[in-house]
Amino acid sequence: MSSVIKQREPSRLPSKTDAELDRISNLPGHVIDQILSRLPIRDAVRSSVLSRKWRYKWATIPCLVFDNQCFDVSSQDQTFIKNKLVNIIDHVLLLHNGSIHKFKLSHRDLLGVTDIDRWILCISRSSIKEFVLEIWKGQRYKPPSCLFSCQSLIHLELFNCLLKPPLTFRGFKNLKSLDLQHITITQDVFEKLISSCPSLERLTLMNFTGVTHLVIDAPNLQFFDIGGIFEDVSFLNTFHLALVSIGLYVNIDNDENDARDNSSKLLRFFVNLPHIRRLEIQSYFLKYLAMGYVPSRLPNPCVDLNHLSIRIDFDDLDENTAALCLLRSCPNLQELEMLARPEEQASMERSTNFWEDDHWSSLFAHLRMVKVLGISGVKSEMDFIKFLLSNSPVLEQLTVKPVSQEGEWELMKELLRFRRASIYAEIIYLDP
Amino acid sequence: MSEVDMAVIKPEMMKSYIWLQTADGSIQQVEQEVAMFCPMICHEVIQKGMGSSKNYAISLPQRVNPAMLSLILDYCRFHQVPGRSNKERKSFDEKFIRMDTKRLCELTSAADSLQLKPLVDLTSRALARIIEGKSPEEIREIFHLPDDLTEEEKLEPLKNTTDDPRIRLLNRLYAKKRKELKERQKLKNVEVEEERVDDRSVDDLLSFINGDNGDSKGIKTSKSKKKNRRRKDQQKNTSANEVLKTHNKELNGLNSVCCSAEVGQKSRGGVGATSNLNDVEDDIFTSKNELDDGDIDDEIDPALKEKIDREVEDFARRLNSDWPERMQEILSFGHERKPVHFSLNGNGSLRRYANSEQR
Numbered sequence: 001m002s003s004v005i006k007q008r009e010p011s012r013l014p015s016k017t018d019a020e021l022d023r024i025s026n027l028p029g030h031v032i033d034q035i036l037s038r039l040p041i042r043d044a045v046r047s048s049v050l051s052r053k054w055r056y057k058w059a060t061i062p063c064l065v066f067d068n069q070c071f072d073v074s075s076q077d078q079t080f081i082k083n084k085l086v087n088i089i090d091h092v093l094l095l096h097n098g099s100i101h102k103f104k105l106s107h108r109d110l111l112g113v114t115d116i117d118r119w120i121l122c123i124s125r126s127s128i129k130e131f132v133l134e135i136w137k138g139q140r141y142k143p144p145s146c147l148f149s150c151q152s153l154i155h156l157e158l159f160n161c162l163l164k165p166p167l168t169f170r171g172f173k174n175l176k177s178l179d180l181q182h183i184t185i186t187q188d189v190f191e192k193l194i195s196s197c198p199s200l201e202r203l204t205l206m207n208f209t210g211v212t213h214l215v216i217d218a219p220n221l222q223f224f225d226i227g228g229i230f231e232d233v234s235f236l237n238t239f240h241l242a243l244v245s246i247g248l249y250v251n252i253d254n255d256e257n258d259a260r261d262n263s264s265k266l267l268r269f270f271v272n273l274p275h276i277r278r279l280e281i282q283s284y285f286l287k288y289l290a291m292g293y294v295p296s297r298l299p300n301p302c303v304d305l306n307h308l309s310i311r312i313d314f315d316d317l318d319e320n321t322a323a324l325c326l327l328r329s330c331p332n333l334q335e336l337e338m339l340a341r342p343e344e345q346a347s348m349e350r351s352t353n354f355w356e357d358d359h360w361s362s363l364f365a366h367l368r369m370v371k372v373l374g375i376s377g378v379k380s381e382m383d384f385i386k387f388l389l390s391n392s393p394v395l396e397q398l399t400v401k402p403v404s405q406e407g408e409w410e411l412m413k414e415l416l417r418f419r420r421a422s423i424y425a426e427i428i429y430l431d432p
Numbered sequence: 433m434s435e436v437d438m439a440v441i442k443p444e445m446m447k448s449y450i451w452l453q454t455a456d457g458s459i460q461q462v463e464q465e466v467a468m469f470c471p472m473i474c475h476e477v478i479q480k481g482m483g484s485s486k487n488y489a490i491s492l493p494q495r496v497n498p499a500m501l502s503l504i505l506d507y508c509r510f511h512q513v514p515g516r517s518n519k520e521r522k523s524f525d526e527k528f529i530r531m532d533t534k535r536l537c538e539l540t541s542a543a544d545s546l547q548l549k550p551l552v553d554l555t556s557r558a559l560a561r562i563i564e565g566k567s568p569e570e571i572r573e574i575f576h577l578p579d580d581l582t583e584e585e586k587l588e589p590l591k592n593t594t595d596d597p598r599i600r601l602l603n604r605l606y607a608k609k610r611k612e613l614k615e616r617q618k619l620k621n622v623e624v625e626e627e628r629v630d631d632r633s634v635d636d637l638l639s640f641i642n643g644d645n646g647d648s649k650g651i652k653t654s655k656s657k658k659k660n661r662r663r664k665d666q667q668k669n670t671s672a673n674e675v676l677k678t679h680n681k682e683l684n685g686l687n688s689v690c691c692s693a694e695v696g697q698k699s700r701g702g703v704g705a706t707s708n709l710n711d712v713e714d715d716i717f718t719s720k721n722e723l724d725d726g727d728i729d730d731e732i733d734p735a736l737k738e739k740i741d742r743e744v745e746d747f748a749r750r751l752n753s754d755w756p757e758r759m760q761e762i763l764s765f766g767h768e769r770k771p772v773h774f775s776l777n778g779n780g781s782l783r784r785y786a787n788s789e790q791r
Contacts, residue, residue: 021576023537024559031544031556038560049568051577 025053029060037063041070045092060098067106081109089115093122100126106134106159117144127152134159140184145169158183165189171196181206191215227282235272242275242304247282247311252291264293266322270329276302280309284341290318298329305330306366309337314380320354327363334366336388340374340381342403354380355387364392371399377411386418395422401430408432450477451489454498459489462505469508471547493545500542503535507551529558533574536562 027035036044036058044058066089085107103123105116116133123131124146131153135141143158145166153172157179164185175197185193185208194200195217202223203216214226214233221238227247235241266289270276279302281289308330312319327333370388375381389398402411415427449461450473467483468474476482476490483490492501510516510524529536536555543551563571572579 021534022578023534023541024575025577027537027541028544031540031552034552034556035559035563038557039564043564046568047563047571049581050571052580054577055581 025051029057032057033061036061041065041092056097059096061096062099062101064092064096064100064102065104066092067104068108070107078109078111082111082113085110086113086115089119093119100128102130102132103128104130104132106132106136108136110135111138116141120144121146124150129153130155130157132157133161135161140182148172155179163189163193165193169196171198173197174199176200177202179204180208183207184209186210187213191217194218234268238272240275241273242277244273244276244278245280245282246285247280248285248288249283251284252287264295265289265291266294266325267298270298270300270302273302274300275304277304278307279305282309282311284311286310286312286319286322287316290316290322294318294321294325296328297325302330303332306332306334307337308333308335309339311339311341313341313343314375314378314384315343317354320380324354331362332366333364335369336364336367337371337373338384340372340376340403342374353383355383364388364395366394367392368394368396369399370395370397371401373399373401374403375400375411376403377407377414382411382414385415389418389420389425391421392425393421395420395425397426397428399428399430402432404432450483451486452483452501453489453491454496454501455492455494456498458498459486460498460501461486463509465512466505466508469512469548470504471549473546493542495538495545496542497538499535500538503539504542504546504548504551508548511550525554529554533559533562537575 024032036047039047041064044061047058048055066085070085070088089105100123103119105119110116120143128150129152131147131150132155133141133143134157136159138160140160140162142162142164148165148169151173153175155177156172156175157177158181160182161180162184163180169192171193176199178193178197178200179202181204187210190208190211194203194215197218199220200218201220203218203221204223204225205214206225206227208228212231214230215236216224216234216238217236219237219239221241223243224238224241225243225245226233227245227249229250230248233246269289308326310323310326312323314320323338327336370392372381372385372388385398385400389395400411400415402408412429415429448464450464450467451459451461452467452473453459468477472493473483473490477484482488496504507528510528511521531539536558540552540555540559543555562574566574571577
C-alpha cells in the first residue's frame with residue numbers, strides 16, 4: 001500500500017531518456033486537439049492529470065460532446081443527476097479556452113432546464129459550427145434567441161424542441177444541414193426558416209407539430225427526409241434534390257378530398273424534382289400521391305431515378321395505379337423495393353389482375369435488384385411479382401419475404417412457377 | 433544533367449519521379465503520382481518547380497525521417513489508386529495502423545508536417561483509441577510521460593461513486609494533507625515558517641497529527657479547524673470557505689493567497705482569495721475526478737467528531753497493514769468504537785483505488 005502512495009509523489013528527477021521517449025506531448029496543438037476530440041469528454045479532460053505539459057491541452061478541443069457517457073452514475077434521483085450534469089458542463093465551459101466548433105448535448109436524464117439557455121449563450125459567442133441538442137424526455141424545450149444568431153452554424157440538430165426564433169431572425173446563411181425531430185414550429189416560421197437558409201443541402205424533419213403544408217423552397221437542397229403528419233407537400237425551386245424520403249404517418253381518406261381538388265398530386269410532386277435519384281415513399285404517402293388525377297405516366301420521365309422504394313397496399317386500386325405510373329416513368333431504375341402495407345381490414349380481393357402483362361417489355365430495362373417484403377401471398381401481390389419477373393430482362397436478384405409463416409408453402413410453390421425474363425435472376429426467399 | 437535534358441528524357445520513361453531529401457541528407461526518388469498525394473510535396477512541385485532532379489530535390493521537414501517517409505509513401509501508394517473501394521481502403525488502414533505507439537506518434541508528426549490530413553486523421557484516431565479508458569498511470573507508462581505534477585496538484589480526491597467508506601476516509605486524509613500543504617504555503621509567503629519540503633509519507637503525517645501536538649503552527653491550526661467544522665451536504669464549498677475563514681482568523685488575519693494560477697477556476701463563496709484546490713475538490717469534474725462524498729466538514733457534536741477523527745487516523749495506519757487482522761482488532765474493541773464506517777463491501781481486501789477506478 002505504502003509503495004503505491006509513494007508513487008504519487010512527483011519524481012524529482014525526470015530521466016533524460018523519458019524526455020526523449022515522450023513523442024506525443026510535443027505534437028502540434030491542432031493534432032493534440034484532434035486526438036483529444038476523439039475521446040469521450042471524460043477521458044479528454046482527464047488528460048490534464050498526465051503531466052505538466054498536459055494540464056491544459058484539453059482546454060482547446062474544438063468539440064464538446066456531453067452524452068450518456070459523461071458519467072456513469074445511474075441514479076433515480078432526478079435532481080442529483082441534473083445537478084451533476086449541470087455542474088460538469090458549467091465547469092467544462094468555463095475552463096474551456098478557445099473556440100468551440102461542435103457542441104452536442106444529449107443525455108437521457110437531462111430535462112429542458114434553463115441552464116441550457118446559459119450554455120447556448122456561451123456557445124453562441126464561439127463561432128459554433130455544429131450544434132446538436134437532444135432533450136430525451138419532458139416538455140419541448142425552447143432554445144433561446146441567441147441560438148438563432150449563430151451565423152457560423154453549418155449543422156443544426158434539435159430533438160424535442162419548440163422553435164420560436166426572434167422577429168429579427170434572418171436565417172442561417174451558412175447552414176447546410178438541418179435535422180429537426182419531435183419539434184413544434186408554426187407554419188410561417190417553418191417556411192421562413194427553410195427559405196432563409198440558402199445553403200441548405202440536407203433537411204430532415206420528423207414528427208413535427210404545427211406545420212400542415214410543407215413548402216420547400218431551397219435551391220441547394222440535395223437530401224430531404226420527412227416523416228410526419230401533413231396535408232400537402234410542394235417543392236419550389238429544388239432543382240438539385242436527389243434523395244427524397246417521405247412518410248405520411250396518417251391514413252388519409254380519399255373520398256373526402258375528391259370533391260375539393262382534382263389536381264394531380266403526383267404531377268405536382270414531381271414537377272420540381274427533375275434530378276431525383278433516390279425516392280422512398282413510406283407509410284401512407286402513396287395514398288396521398290394517388291389523390292386526384294393520375295396519369296399513365298409522367299410527362300417528364302425521371303431519368304436519374306435509380307432507386308425506388310414504395311410502401312403499397314396491393315389491393316388498393318388507386319395506389320396500384322399511382323405505382324404503375326411511377327414505374328413507367330423511371331426508365332433507368334436499377335433497384336426497386338415494394339413493401340406491403342399491413343392493412344387493418346382485409347380489403348376485398350380483386351379477381352382481375354391489375355398487373356396484366358401489357359407487353360411493357362421495355363419497362364424494366366435496367367432493373368437488377370428487387371425486394372418485395374411483407375407480403376402474405378394474396379393474389380394481387382403474386383400478380384405483381386409475376387409481372388415483375390417476366391418484364392425484367394437483366395434482373396439479378398429478387399428477394400421475397402413474407403409477413404408471417406401462414407401460407408408460406410403456397411407462396412413458394414407459386415413463386416417457383418413464374419416465368420423469368422432474366423436467366424441470371426435469383427429468387428431469394430427470406431424467412432419471416 | 434540540365435533540366436532541359438530531363439524534360440526530353442521524361443516522355444520516354446514510363447513513370448516520372450520526384451526527388452525528395454530528408455533532414456538527414458539522404459535523397460531518394462519516388463513515383464510522381466505517389467509523392468503528389470502529399471499536399472506539401474504537391475505544393476513544392478507545382479508552385480516552386482522543385483523535385484525534378486537530384487540537385488533540386490525537395491527538402492522535407494525535419495519531422496520526416498526516412499523510416500517515416502517510407503511508411504507515408506506506402507500509405508500514399510495505396511490510396512492514390514482511384515479504383516479502390518471504401519472497404520479495401522478501410523481494411524488497408526486498419527492493418528497499416530498496427531505499429532507501436534512510439535512510431536505512431538512519429539508518424540502522426542510526419543504526416544502533419546506533410547499536410548497529409550487523411551493520414552493524420554487515421555493516426556489520431558488510433559492514438560485516441562489507445563488513450564481511451566485508461567488510467568493516467570497507464571497512459572503515462574505507454575507514452576513515457578513524466579509524472580511531474582506537484583503534490584498539491586495531484587492531491588485531488590478520489591471518485592467515490594459507490595460511497596465506499598474507505599474511499600471516503602481516504603479522501604478525508606487527503607483533504608487534511610491538502611490543508612496542511614496550503615497552510616505551509618501561506619506561511620512560507622509570510623516568511624514566518626521555516627522551509628519545509630513535504631515528502632513525508634502519509635504515515636509520518638498522521639503520526640505527527642497523533643503524537644506531536646505542540647510543534648508546528650500548521651498542525652495546530654489544522655486541529656483547531658476541526659472544531660469549527662460545519663455539516664455540509666452538497667454545499668461543500670461554502671463550508672470550506674467557512675473553514676478557511678476561521679483559519680484565517682487564527683493566523684492573525686493572514687489572507688490566503690490564491691496560489692494556484694488556475695486559469696478560470698471558479699472560486700465559490702468569495703472569501704478573500706480562497707485557494708481553489710479545496711473548492712474544486714468535489715465538484716470540478718474537469719481537473720481530475722469527481723468526488724461524490726468528500727465531506728470534510730460535518731456538523732456533528734465534538735465527541736462523535738473525535739471518534740471519527742480517531743477512526744480516520746486509525747484507518748490511515750491500516751493502509752499500510754493487513755486488513756483482516758485489523759478487522760479482528762476493531763471487532764474486539766466493541767463498545768469503544770462502533771465500526772459503522774467499516775462495513776466491508778463484499779470484497780474483503782483493501783484495494784488502493786486509483787484515480788480512474790470507477791468506470
